[in-house]
Amino acid sequence: MIRVRFTTSEFNRETNVWVELPIAELIADGEEVRVSGPRAEWISLDIGVIDPENRERVTRADGAERWARLLPFAFRNGDIDVEVSEVAEAELGGVAFRYSTAA
Amino acid sequence: MKIDAQIAAVRAAQGILGIERSMLSEAFVGPPAPTSSPGVNATKRLALSDGATVFHKPFSGVSVANALAFGQTDETPPLHDAVAWRVAVALGEPWQSLVSPCVLREHDGDDGALSLQASGWPGDLAPTLSPTWCSSAAFFDSLVAQQDRHADNWRWDGSRLTLIDHGYAFARPGDILNHTDLLVARRDHGATALLDAERRALERLLGDAGLLGIESLLLPDRAQALRARAERMLARGEVLRPGEF
Numbered sequence: 001m002i003r004v005r006f007t008t009s010e011f012n013r014e015t016n017v018w019v020e021l022p023i024a025e026l027i028a029d030g031e032e033v034r035v036s037g038p039r040a041e042w043i044s045l046d047i048g049v050i051d052p053e054n055r056e057r058v059t060r061a062d063g064a065e066r067w068a069r070l071l072p073f074a075f076r077n078g079d080i081d082v083e084v085s086e087v088a089e090a091e092l093g094g095v096a097f098r099y100s101t102a103a
Numbered sequence: 104m105k106i107d108a109q110i111a112a113v114r115a116a117q118g119i120l121g122i123e124r125s126m127l128s129e130a131f132v133g134p135p136a137p138t139s140s141p142g143v144n145a146t147k148r149l150a151l152s153d154g155a156t157v158f159h160k161p162f163s164g165v166s167v168a169n170a171l172a173f174g175q176t177d178e179t180p181p182l183h184d185a186v187a188w189r190v191a192v193a194l195g196e197p198w199q200s201l202v203s204p205c206v207l208r209e210h211d212g213d214d215g216a217l218s219l220q221a222s223g224w225p226g227d228l229a230p231t232l233s234p235t236w237c238s239s240a241a242f243f244d245s246l247v248a249q250q251d252r253h254a255d256n257w258r259w260d261g262s263r264l265t266l267i268d269h270g271y272a273f274a275r276p277g278d279i280l281n282h283t284d285l286l287v288a289r290r291d292h293g294a295t296a297l298l299d300a301e302r303r304a305l306e307r308l309l310g311d312a313g314l315l316g317i318e319s320l321l322l323p324d325r326a327q328a329l330r331a332r333a334e335r336m337l338a339r340g341e342v343l344r345p346g347e348f
Contacts, residue, residue, distance in 0.1 A: 018135075044226050078147065
């Protein structure tokens with residue numbers, strides 16, 4: 001199971017500190033994909049990604065987990081931070097809570 | 104670097120607009136935003152003293168495997184970010200307002216492309232729904248041979264479209280295409296024919312021996328491909344087909 005966290009940051013000019021803001025969390029489990037979070041609609045599930053290993057264009061239909069692992073290559077301008085991790089079912093317990101209070 | 108001459112030419116060209124002068128002169132405030140995905144171009148989010156948020160894509164941080172997969176080199180993505188903006192400036196409106204401003208500037212000793220954050224949000228397909236919104240962008244993407252224009256590589260704020268991330272542009276014939284969604288949308292709307300302003304812009308570009316200064320900013324084969332695309336578009340009176348670089 002692959003978890004992809006999408007976040008952005010906002011600079012607080014009073015404290016000179018960046019504040020992380022959650023956008024969405026995508027779970028690819030086998031062939032199934034779930035997206036949740038305060039800005040889940042920002043994440044297009046129709047993006048194809050070029051696999052740098054073999055120049056192959058990979059879409060969700062080619063395998064949700066493979067596609068999810070490649071998603072950082074679709075977000076390159078720095079506006080959206082993309083973190084990919086492999087997770088077990090038991091680790092997903094806090095996911096909904098994490099995003100439930102986000103702006 | 105193999106693109107030293109092109110970098111020098113961009114540096115000589117930039118700074119003519121107020122927004123460029125601000126991006127070149129305003130001090131960086133605070134540290135870069137922490138990132139969890141440094142592997143893709145090592146782009147840093149930074150704050151400028153005038154309140155702007157910018158993104159610094161260093162030449163030293165290009166994801167080489169990904170760049171090579173697109174037919175780019177290990178150096179061209181930051182250069183192409185800056186050159187795409189120079190093309191928009193050379194063409195004038197409406198394209199200048201459509202592209203996120205970008206200059207070459209050092210941050211923390213690393214040279215790279217510094218792009219201004221665009222207003223709006225990603226992932227919105229609204230610009231594809233009407234030729235009014237997608238036409239100018241489709242013309243631009245066709246001309247600069249954009250290889251990866253999907254809904255997360257533009258921003259939409261409900262009334263304004265801004266194109267971001269031109270690292271994978273100025274492709275050559277045979278190079279790979281991932282997305283060109285705005286060009287596809289324009290063609291799907293049956294609006295392939297060039298508008299008068301587009302025809303005039305191409306005539307102005309081709310009427311200048313140095314492509315309005317753009318030729319010197321690109322590697323020779325990519326400048327030649329740009330010229331050839333402009334000539335084809337003008338000869339046919341249409342935007343190009345997706346992947347026709």
